[in-house]
Amino acid sequence: MKNILDLNINELQNYFEQSGEPKFRVQQIYQGIYQKGYTNFDQFTNLSKKLRQQLAADFVLRSFQELERITSPLDGTTKFLWQLTDGMKIESVIIYEKKRVTFCISSQVGCALDCKFCATGKMGWLRDLTVGEIVEQVLQMKELAERPPTNIVFMGMGEPMLNYDNVMQAADILADEAGLNFSRKKITISTSGVLPGIKRMADEQRPFRLAISLNAADQQKRLQVMPIAKKYPLEQLFEAARYYYQKTRKRITFEYVLIAGFNDSLQDARNLVALSRKVPCKINVIPVNSIDENFPAPSQESVARFEEAIQESVYAVTIRNRKGWDVQAACGMLYAENEKKQLKLKTDKL
Template sequence: MQTNNPEKQYLLNYSRTELHQLVQDLKIDSYRADQIFKGIYTQLLPDFSGLTTLSKSLRENLDSAAILRSIKQLTETVSPDNETIKFLWQLSDGRKIESVIIYEGSRITFCISSQVGCALDCGFCSTGKMGFLRNLSSGEIVEQVLLMKQRAKLPPTNIVYMGMGEPLLNLKNVLKAAEILSDPEGLAFSRKKITISTSGIAPAILKLADQDVPFSLAVSLNAVFEEKRKTIMPVSTNYPLNTLLENIRYYVKKTGKKITFEYIMIDGFNDTRVDADRLISLTAGIPCKINLIPCNSEDPAYPPSPNKTVKWFADYLHDRGRTATVRLRKGWEIQAACGQLYAKNENEKGTKITFNQIKTA
């Protein structure tokens, strides 16, 4: 649980329970752990100097042993309508990630990354072109939220793991970060308002069900015919639709929760009546909502469905008993919309995980 300084502990990697143990190891009274935790998450302190509930000598001791920040902001880009802000961050090892604030009426959504790059190489997604460099630590995930909360001046209404990376291939750190963010003694963020998204890592969905994970789940479906899905989402070669949907049915039965299906709409590819009928058939009996997202790819091979097609598709689903919503293309002008996040990491090429590796990731 360290950053680039091996002498200092990165406290955002620590749950409240772990922080109690660390404080004891540092020969500090255990009750101080709660004061430190509250300072980190309710005061958003970047260092220990503002933690005035502690004596100066104790703050100095902590400063010599630990840090509260390891991420540096490189750029901030604001959309023309001022409703989307994209951040480029540099991690302690020099690698880069992006995350996004989205304003929509009274809603403020923080879209956070879970990995540097992504191994799954979905055809329409810019992040996949980076390849996979490494997982983020739980603290690096948490810090994105703290830094964006400082910028937004308001708490988010939703936190979504829909930035860079496949969250279920970094499941341990993703879940730990979500637990830290929802700790009642810290940010106390609603667990139901934290959404973990996946491209379809089917075995991990079973884990979420069996562990009764309290957070929401979204699955990127994007095509309803196997061969089509394989062409845009190679993960479907390893975890075909029938397996994925079988595990989703297990998840909703075991947990009693609804899930969200994300459906990227590509002109002429997956937006016909045949596709809509198949989507209705595949989701029969699954408590869900379907999020329709006009494709934001920079690649001309993946043009977005026209607005009138998206509206027709949504109405068609709704008239046949499905809850379907259309996600606005927030931030597409600044490459901050779904599928557009990309951070160049100089002199380093990411890897693509083979399907055998995905099985054990």
């Protein structure tokens, strides 16, 4: 059955028009779903019983179940594993900081891009998420979070630019004034460097923030960890970034996952500084959440040295702590753990 969260205001309007209902029904539905947090149609007591029954026959309002939830005793980072209606699983994370509460959401089940340091990349691409499945992650976490979200980032499973239409429609729904009214500036679409998506976002003047996962400041090194760099080399990536800035005048954030012995030397820092001068940008340095011994996490001293080396030359640098490293908070890790458990259960039964 269709998820009502798939529909934007216009689509809902068409639905009610076809059902012979007045236009203001859309506002009632949007308010109920996004402002009052209703989770089933019985809660819409401002609608007739007949209409509630019709809606329940045509749509679902929640489509997936919580399979696992792990909260870090260190910093409260909470990771969720959801089961979708077809049995597939995705992850979302709530990251608590002093003033910020970031909801990190998925855009695909699995991912085709196979970044070497990422557990999701090992799954391969299984399917795109629907608009409703993207929106629902935010609504479900909003019900469970200690504090409401201040930021939403598309940095969970999947490459958002490879599910562009659904990601943008979901972001539009989350930002709609009649609904959640989430600030467009606080929604970040993160890409590993899929150039057509970056250009399209610029041409369409999408009001959301753009982050690019860089992870290495020279092409050869980037290729070692991000196979996508073969199709879209670093030089072209920066041309696209400049194009984006010229069109939108918005600063891009470059994400740099710091891996010990791979991209954390002073020379790497100098290369990163040189690159960052090519386009107005901010840099987020994120010590890796290690998935295997090939990608060890850097020591605190090495993070501090790297930060110091780039700090003065770059417009803004943020060092993100390894949030929730004790709860498999890196993308795809909880999924992988759950799969292992399922496999063990099956083998134990044999």
